[in-house]
Amino acid sequence: MKRLKSIVLVIFAILTVANCGCVNAKVRKDHKTKLPSLTKPVVVGAERVSEYLPILQGKRIALLSNQTGVVGPHHNKHTLDLLLEKGLNVTTIFSPEHGFRGKADAGEHVKSSVDEKTGIPIASLYEGKSRMPSKETMDRFDVIVTDIQDVGLRFYTYYITMVNMMDAAAAYDKEFVVFDRPNPNGMTVDGPILDMNLKSGVGWLPIPTVHGMTMGEIAQMTNGEGWLKDGKKIKLTVIPCKNYTHQTRYKLPVAPSPNLPNMLSIYLYPSTCYFEGTPVSLGRGTKWPFQVYGHPNMKGYKFSFTPTSLPGAKNPPQLGKLCHGVDLHNLKAEDVIAKGMNLEYVIDAYRNLNMGDKFFTSFFDKLAGRTYIREMIQAGKSADEIREMWQEDVEKFKEQRRPYLLYSE
DSSP: HHHHHHHHHHHHHHHHHHHHHHHHHHHHHHHHHHHHHHHSBBBGGGHHHHHHHHHTTTTTEEEEETOOESSSTTTEEEEEHHHHTTTTTEEEEOOOOTTTTSSSSOOOOOOOOTTTTTTTTETTTTSSSOOOOHHHTTTTTTEEEEEEOSSTTTTOOOOHHHHHHHHHHHHHTTTTEEOOOOTTTTTOEEEEOOOOGGGGGTTSSSSSOOOOOOOOHHHHHHHHHTTTTGGGOEEEEEEESSSSSSTOOOSSSSSSSTTTHHHHHHHHHHHHGGGGGGGSSSTTSSSSTTTTETTTOSSOEEEEEOOBBBTTBSTTTTOOOOEEEEEEEOOOOHHHHOOOOTTTTHHHHHHHTOOOGGGGGGHHHHHHHHSSSHHHHHHOOOHHHHHHHHHHHHHHHHHHHHGOOOSOO
């Protein structure tokens, strides 16, 4: 009897394990079927060679790119090299802010030069006051290809450089192709739509501070909404990413600029960049740019830091001075993302320093895109009260951009 019971128990155990294995296999299979975007790596536009080779073959190409234009599983090959390997005729390179190799300071003039590896001339779009190429340069090519990693902020200059090049394409009747890349802040739409009376080199289009769009989507919207000079249109092709949605948490393989060294700095950027329009240091010249803030005269804080001269931050605000303030670099990424564009940090520093009007430079309103943000901070309003002011802008823009989205929200 005992032996029979043992046999029954063994059979029962075998059947139980078998059933569990079948159930688990079904769950895994269903998981893969329902959520491909979560299990497959993102493929950026530049890697989708078969999609753009027929468009570019036989044409002279100008490539607008920088150090972020990388491809391959190890992100160690530049798009320029890939195009040349495929036999395409790249005659010109355009470089944006920070230069083709991405090492120059914010706003620094970058001289035109020649790419050492390929011998192709580099036309800097940050060499002088003009951000537009000459006719002589424009005559060198038939099509402009843009492959550059943006971070999804109205005051981040890469999309502005692209729009300027779209204007140039319209003026000289050139084709325009965008190799799209994910927006690391693509899950968020936040902040006011730019008052076009405050249009500047840190705010070019009537879009919110955090627009949640990729470069390809911004290009489509600019073309579709008639935002190019004189309402002109261009022949535009976007090579979209694969396996990407606006909720994808995409980790950038290369720092997009010298002072955005990691993902937390990119998530905090919508909130801490406003210190650029104040005397407060946001950590340029430290290991934590955009992840700390402080000033020599701020009181009541245990944390302190001293900005020094570093590559990409040669002469940072409060250089060599001991600053007292707040350390944000240990915050959790998801908590920062959930807060969106958070004015609490600026309000905290404003109230602590008690400088009144001297706290704000004219640059602050250009970054903010509206004067009411400064005015409400001065009036003692909270971050939540100010946020309420732009909620209508956010909803309006979400509807306006919808026809131009390439990826699900």
